[in-house]
Amino acid sequence: MAILACGCLPPDKPQQHGTPAPPWPAACPTDPGAAGTLLEACANGIDAVSPDGSRVLVARTPTYDQGLVLISRGGDKTILAPQYAEAWGSFSPDSRSLVFAKGNPGGYDSTLTLARADGSRQRQLSSRTQYYAFGGRWLYYIDESDAGFSFYRLEPPDGAAELIAAFPGPFDKYGPLRGYFSPDGASIAYCIEASPPDCYLLSAGSKTPLKLPNNVSSFPQWAPDGSWLLMGPCQVVDLTGTVRKICDTPRWPFALSPDGRIVAAFDENSTRKDVHLITTSSGTDTILPQPGPVDENVFRPRYQIGFTPDSSRVIAIIAHASFSSPTGGGSWTTLSGDHGAASPSESVWPAISPDSRIIVDYSETLGEMVESIDGASPRPVLSPQGKPVVGPIFEPAGGLDKAIYSDREGAWLANADGTGDWVRLANEGCGWTGRIAICATGHPDLLTRYSLDLVAVTDDGKQIVPLARNVITYQVVGRSLFYVASSGGLYVVDGLPAP
Numbered sequence: 001m002a003i004l005a006c007g008c009l010p011p012d013k014p015q016q017h018g019t020p021a022p023p024w025p026a027a028c029p030t031d032p033g034a035a036g037t038l039l040e041a042c043a044n045g046i047d048a049v050s051p052d053g054s055r056v057l058v059a060r061t062p063t064y065d066q067g068l069v070l071i072s073r074g075g076d077k078t079i080l081a082p083q084y085a086e087a088w089g090s091f092s093p094d095s096r097s098l099v100f101a102k103g104n105p106g107g108y109d110s111t112l113t114l115a116r117a118d119g120s121r122q123r124q125l126s127s128r129t130q131y132y133a134f135g136g137r138w139l140y141y142i143d144e145s146d147a148g149f150s151f152y153r154l155e156p157p158d159g160a161a162e163l164i165a166a167f168p169g170p171f172d173k174y175g176p177l178r179g180y181f182s183p184d185g186a187s188i189a190y191c192i193e194a195s196p197p198d199c200y201l202l203s204a205g206s207k208t209p210l211k212l213p214n215n216v217s218s219f220p221q222w223a224p225d226g227s228w229l230l231m232g233p234c235q236v237v238d239l240t241g242t243v244r245k246i247c248d249t250p251r252w253p254f255a256l257s258p259d260g261r262i263v264a265a266f267d268e269n270s271t272r273k274d275v276h277l278i279t280t281s282s283g284t285d286t287i288l289p290q291p292g293p294v295d296e297n298v299f300r301p302r303y304q305i306g307f308t309p310d311s312s313r314v315i316a317i318i319a320h321a322s323f324s325s326p327t328g329g330g331s332w333t334t335l336s337g338d339h340g341a342a343s344p345s346e347s348v349w350p351a352i353s354p355d356s357r358i359i360v361d362y363s364e365t366l367g368e369m370v371e372s373i374d375g376a377s378p379r380p381v382l383s384p385q386g387k388p389v390v391g392p393i394f395e396p397a398g399g400l401d402k403a404i405y406s407d408r409e410g411a412w413l414a415n416a417d418g419t420g421d422w423v424r425l426a427n428e429g430c431g432w433t434g435r436i437a438i439c440a441t442g443h444p445d446l447l448t449r450y451s452l453d454l455v456a457v458t459d460d461g462k463q464i465v466p467l468a469r470n471v472i473t474y475q476v477v478g479r480s481l482f483y484v485a486s487s488g489g490l491y492v493v494d495g496l497p498a499p
Contacts, residue, residue, distance in 0.1 A: 021083065021084065022083075023082035023083060024042060024060070024067065024069060024077075024079050024082065024083050025042045025083070027041065027042075028041040028042040028488055028489070029041075029487065029488065030485075030487065030489045031470070031485050031487040031489065033469075034468070034469070034485050034487075034489065034491055035466075035467065035468040035469065035491065035493055036481070036491040036492050036494075037491060037493075037494075038489055038490070038491055039056065039071050039073065039482075039490045039491060039492055040058055040069065040071045040077060040489065040490040041488065042060065042069075042488065042489075043058035043059070043069070043071070043484060043488070043489060043490035044058075044059065044060060044061055044062045044472075044484060044488055045059035045060075045061060045062040045063070045065075045473060045484060046058055046473055046475055046482060046483075046484060046490065047059055047065070047068060047088050047089055047090075048089060048090045048091055048098075049091075049475050049477045049482050050091040050095040050098075050477075051091065051094075053073075053477040053478050053480050054072065054073050054117075055070060055071065055072050055091070055095070055098075055117055055118075056070075056071045056073075056482055057069070057070055057071075057088075057090075057091075057098070057100070058071055058490050059087075059088075060083040060084075062472060062473060062484065065086050065087060065088045065103075066083060066084055066085065066086060066087075067083035067084065067085060067087065068080040068085075068087035068088065068089055068102075070098070070119045071490065072118060072119075073492070075118070078119035080100050080115075080119065081100065081102050085103075086102065086103035086110075087100060087101065087102045088100065088101055089101065090134075092117075092134050092139070092156055092157075093134055095117055096116065096117050096156070096157055097114065097115065097116060097117055097139070097156035097157040098114075098115055098116075098119075099112060099113065099114050099115075099132060099139065099141075099156075100115075101113075101132070108130060108174060108175070109128040109129055109130050109144055110128075110130075111124060111127050111128070111129070112124070112125045112126040112129045112132055112141055114139065114156055115157065116157045117157075121157060121158065125141055125143070125152070125154075125161065126141060126142070126143040126144070127143075128143070128145065129141055129142050129143060130142065130144065130174075130175045130176065131175060131176075131177050131178070131179070133179055134156075134185075135179065135181040135185040135188055136181070136182075136185025136186045137155055137185070138154065138188075139153065139154055139155075139156045140152070140153045140164075140179055140188065140190075141153075142177055144176075147168060147169075148166065148167050148168035148169050148170075148171060149166075149167055149171055149176055149177075150163060150165070150166045150167070151163075151165045151166075151167070151177065151190065152164060162207065164202060165200070165209055167192060171192075171193070172193040175193065176192060176193050177190055177191070177192055177193070178190065178191050178193070178219065180219060180220045180222065180229075181222075182204075182222050182226035182229075183222060183224060183225070183226050184226050186205075186226065187202065187203045187204045187226060187239065188202050189201050189202075189212065189220040189222075189229055190209075191219055191220070195217065196214050196215065196216060196217040196218075197214065197217070197218075197219060198214055199211075199213075199214060199219070199220060200212060201220075201229070201237065201239070201241060203239040203240075204239070210240075210241035211241070212231055212237060213231050213232075213235050213237070213243055215232075216231055216232030216233075216235065217232075218231070218232045218233075218252075218254075220237075221256045223256075223280075224258065224259060224260045225260070227239065228280075230263065230280070231243075232250055232254075233247060233250050233251055233254035233263050233265045233278070234246055234247040234250050236280055245283070246263065246278055246279070246280060246282075246283035247263075247265075247276070247278050247283060247285065250265075251266055251267045251276060252268060253265065253266070253268060253303055253304055253305050254305065255306045255307060256280075257307045257311040257327070258307055258309055258311050259310075259311040260280060261279060261280060261281070261311060262277050262279060262280065262311065262314075262327055263278045263280060264276070264277055264278075264305050264306075264307065264314045264316075265278070266303075266316065268303035272290050273291075273294070273303075273316070273318050274287050274288065275287070275288040275290070275305070275314065275316055275325075277314065286329065288314070288325055288329075288332070290318075291316060291318065291321075291332035291334070292332075294318045294319050294321050295319060295320075295321075296318070296319040298319050298320050300341075300344045300345065301318075301319035302317055302319065302320065302345060302346060302347045303317060303318060304317040304346070304347055304349070305317070306349065308352050308356035308359070309352060309354060309355075309356050310356040311327060312327060312328075312356055313325060313326055313356065313359075313375065314326075314327050315335075315349075315350060315352075315359070316332075317339075317347045320337070320339065320341075321334065321336065321337045321338065321339070322334075322335040322336050322339050322347070322350060323335060324359055324372065326375065330375070333372055333375050333376070333378075334377075334378075335350060335359060335361040335370065335378055336361040336362060336363045336364075336370060336378070337363070337365065338363065338364040338365055339363065340362045340364065348362065351391065351392055351393075351394065352394075353394045353401070353403075353416050354394060354395075354396060354397035355397070355401070357373055357374055358371055358372070358373050358394075358416055358417055359372045360372075360381065360391075360392055361378070363378075366380060367388055368380050368381065368382065368388035368389070369381040369389060369390060369391070369392075371418065373417055381405070381418045383405070383407050383412060383422065384422050387408075389405040389406060389407045389412065390405070390406050390407070391403065391404055391406055392404060392405050392414075392416065392418075393430070393431060393432060394416055395416070395437075395459055396432055396434065396435075398434075398435070399434075399459045400435070400459045400460060400499075401415065401416045402414065402415060402416060403415070403416040403418075404425070404429075404430045404432070404437060405418070405422075406429060409424075410424065410425065410427035410428065410429075411424075411425040411427075411428070411429055411439055412424060412425060413425055413430075413437065413459075413461050421461075423457075425437065425439045425455075425457055425464070426439035426440055426441045426455065427441050427442060428440040428441055428442050428452060430457070433476040433496075435458065435459045435498075435499045436456050436457065436458060436459070436496055436497065436498075436499075437456070437457040437458075437459070438454055438455075438457075438467075438476060439454070439456075439457055440452035440453065440454055440471075441454075441455070451469075451470040451471055451472050451486040452470075452471050453466070453468070453469045453470070454466075454467040454468050454469075454474065454481070454483070456481075456496050456497050458497055458498070458499040459499055460499055462499075463497045463499075465496075465497050467481055467493050467496075468483050468485070468491065468493055470485050470486040470487065471483045471484070471485065471486070472484050472485070476496070479494065479495055479496040479498070480492055480493065480494045480495075480496065481493040481496060
């Protein structure tokens with residue numbers, strides 16, 4: 001029998017003759033030494049955990065979304081899809097509802113069913129859909145047919161469906177609609193796949209969509225307060241549909257600052273790559289001369305622009321080089337003359353600390369990470385042994401301003417700027433959940449070589465607590481770790497350490 005990449009054994013195949021396989025196995029073997037509380041012995045994958053941590057959607061197989069069962073802590077399990085059906089699901093943000101989809105054989109679409117969070121009051125919303133999403137108090141979804149598709153919303157779990165719009169005729173079989181929610185989820189802009197996109201706005205309290213400008217080949221971006229959205233680099237649209245131009249010459253690439261005050265743009269096809277900083281309130285255009293020097297005669301040059309989280313600095317990627325400059329005016333700082341790429345057309349975006357003071361990028365020439373602090377010239381980031389490191393993964397705001405770096409031997413916990421004492425964590429990698437880092441140690445055994453042993457590390461480095469062994473997948477909600485063991489079974493470890 002083949003062994004899956006996760007290191008666990010696949011479930012028995014459905015019988016081709018005789019008695020059909022049951023919707024879900026009656027029992028499965030488990031590891032008696034597994035840490036935590038066993039929630040479901042026959043689970044091999046986690047689809048979703050409710051935001052309040054009271055329920056879990058699990059799959060029978062770890063990689064193919066086969067089977068879907070609802071596990072309620074302290075309650076019964078509910079089979080939503082039998083163990084050999086393709087299915088997946090998610091919970092509403094308030095943990096009161098769930099939706100799940102079951103794939104239609106031979107198609108890109110699926111059925112869509114809504115239920116209360118305990119699995120009761122199930123009702124099928126669509127027999128064919130490729131889009132659904134929770135936004136604010138609403139669930140949005142489309143219902144497809146051979147004649148076209150319709151766009152609906154309802155208030156889960158028991159609200160009646162409201163038709164937003166119908167779109168008769170042919171549509172994109174790979175997904176005909178995308179939605180873009182305002183920060184509070186009360187309004188939605190949605191676009192029908194076309195060139196340029198055919199976009200509409202349904203603002204809070206309205207039942208009538210408004211047509212958005214379709215003369216730009218870009219998707220809507222919301223202001224942080226949800227009072228307007230940006231269509232392309234030059235058009236601001238308020239919730240009544242009124243359009244206000246803030247520039248006359250559209251330039252690509254462009255980006256909206258996190259605080260919504262500025263649109264940054266430059267023309268990647270122009271000889272000079274001067275960066276324009278355009279205020280969204282008045283359209284005032286401040287021009288930053290092209291950073292440099294830049295060699296654009298490189299293999300697949302890349303052009304991107306963006307901001308630090310506090311909007312104090314703009315970051316530009318030109319060809320293979322990266323730069324930053326204050327948005328209030330000032331000179332450019334060269335971050336890296338030859339940084340890395342995520343794909344042939346997209347750069348690896350620099351890592352930026354939550355307080356925006358530290359920008360870290362990779363230098364291929366040096367073969368190491370370099371950091372710029374408060375706009376200063378970059379300096380190498382090295383481990384205590386003077387070795388190159390990768391990362392960082394910055395701690396979320398509200399902690400001790402730490403970061404996780406990694407080298408060939410594993411992960412380190414250090415100050416965000418790389419100064420001070422470094423604490424060795426694990427020989428694999430780590431990720432933050434609040435002020436706790438979940439770190440992994442690879443397991444050497446043949447049958448579990450793709451599984452991990454997990455520990456929790458507080459950001460002060462004073463507590464390193466073993467959590468679970470032989471883990472193939474996990475999710476953290478609150479102070480609970482939900483995981484699947486390599487031998488199978490869903491477990492929960494409660495009471496993660498607090499700093």
